[in-house]
Structures are given as C-alpha cells and as structure tokens.
Amino acid sequence: MSPFKGIALKLCAVVLFVVMSSLIKAASDTVPPGQAVFFRSLFAIPVILGWLALRGDLATGLRVTSPMGHFWRGFVGTAAMGLMFAGLGLLPLPEVTALGYTAPLLTVVFAAMFLDERVGLFRIAAVALGLVGVLIVLAPRLSTLTGETVQTTQAVGAVMVLLGATCAALAQIYIRKLVATEQTSAIVFYFSATSTLLSLLTVPFGWVIPDGPETVYLILAGLLGGLAQIFLTSAYRFADASVVAPFDYASMLFALMIGYFIFDEVPxxxxxxxxxxxxxxxxxxxxxxxxxxxKRGKARALRTPQG
Structure with a gap:
C-alpha cells in the first residue's frame, strides 16, 4: 500500500472529472445531453482498452458472468450521466457538483433497502444532515418552479441533477453486486459500451452537427473521462477506501474555481x-x-460523477 500515491491518483481523477464536466458544459448550449453521453462514452473506450492492454488484461479482463447485471448497471448509469449533463447546461458548475454529492448519501439508504445492509442511527443522522444541505441548495430553485423564466429553467435543472444523483446511487448498488463476481476491468468497459449504445436511442430527439470547438470539447471529455476512470480505479489499489474517498469532495474546490474564472459563476x-x-x-x-x-473500496473505485 502507498497512501500518498493513492491520494495523488485520486486527486488527479477528481481534477479530470471536473474538467470533463466543464467541457460538457461548454458544449451544452447546442449539443443535447444524449449526444454528449455518446461522445463521453465512445471516446473513453479506446483509453480503457489501452489501459487493459498495458496491464495484460485484454484477453481475460472482459469476461463476464452476469450480462444482465452489466446491462442494468449501464442503464441506470447512463440515465445518471444524461441527467447530470442536462443539469450542467442549466445550472452553475459548483451547484451541479454540490447536488451530485447526494449520490453517496442515497447509496446508504438504498443499501439498506436493497442489500439488507444494517444502517444504524449514526449513519441515518449523517444522511439526514446531508439531505438538509441538499434542501438548502435546492430551496431557492424550487421556489421558482412556476412560469417561463430563467429561474424556472434552473429549477428544472436542479431537479434533473437530483434525479441523476438518485440514478447514480442505484448504479452503486448494482456495482456492489457486480464486484462480487465480475472483474473491475469488465465493469468499467461494459459500462462505457452500454452507455454508448443506449445514448444512440436519443438520436430522434435532436442530435446536431457540432462545430469545430464543440467537437474538440466532446472528444476531450470522453478521453479525459476514460483517463479519470483509470486514475480513480488505480487509486484504490494503493490506499484504503477510507483514506482516498474523502478526496472526492476536493471536486467542489476545483468546480468553484472553474465556475468563477471560466463561466463567470459566483456561488x-x-x-x-x-x-x-x-x-x-x-x-x-x-x-x-x-x-x-x-468494505466498499471496489464499488467506489468504479464510481463516476455520472454514475
């Protein structure tokens, strides 16, 4: 174990995920969320395959024993990604980041509901505290959920992000089941493959031909997302989950900086x-x-902000 190396890899993953979200946001004025999911997923695949080849796992790392488990993880994960990307087009980046933190709180609730995990009063109180924070973030948005205004659009965006976080939490439940029988490499690869295919179902809803800069943003988002996933997975090989997991929240600092300096967003x-x-x-x-x-290290290693 090498905790400092694990922390460094985790911070690299966090930065790359925030930059990826920023690129999606930059293209969101004209590119619909489903199309953004396609680019994010498709261009992550060659990065993941290259990683597997370097590890020597390409021949054996993609074998599965639960195809439907991978499908359902991919389905809810794709929904989470699409909803989050839709929210990025409507809300400031730091706010999307903050609402995305709802996912691990809901994972505790869903683990009790679907995995029969015992959840004591201590963790219930922590979840309640977190949900109070979510309500504080949401309150100014939900108070304007009527009429055709900019505020109404942002309220819809907040609801989308919250639904996306719910889907991301459900994806974590599927991952918790998959890690018992499936290889990490297979879970990572088949999620990208499934989300690429599912995103094509949104073509009838208005895909566009992106211009030069937007195409670059979308391709970079996919490449950086794939690279971030590798860093994230590798971080948990060098340090315990309890050591590196709290560094997820460093994403708020980077989101605040990018939001302020790039998108003129004042929290x-x-x-x-x-x-x-x-x-x-x-x-x-x-x-x-x-x-x-x-023990949730493997599941956390496979988590992305989009599920």
Missing part, C-alpha cells in the same frame, strides 16, 4: 452552506464505515 451563500453540510455528512459516513469495517 450563492445558500449553495455554499448546503455544500458544506453535504460534504460533512459524506465524510462522517465514510469515517463511520471505516469504523464498522464496511
């Missing part, structure tokens, strides 16, 4: 307060799981 006090509560709740849950000895 509100409510957004920052809500984000602090959600981050605190997430870290409390991670520390509690470490204390209880819950």
């Amino acid at each position: 509100t006090g409510a957004m920052l307060l809500g984000a602090v509560l959600v981050i605190a709740a997430g870290i409390i849950i991670i520390l509690r799981e470490r204390h209880l000895g819950i």
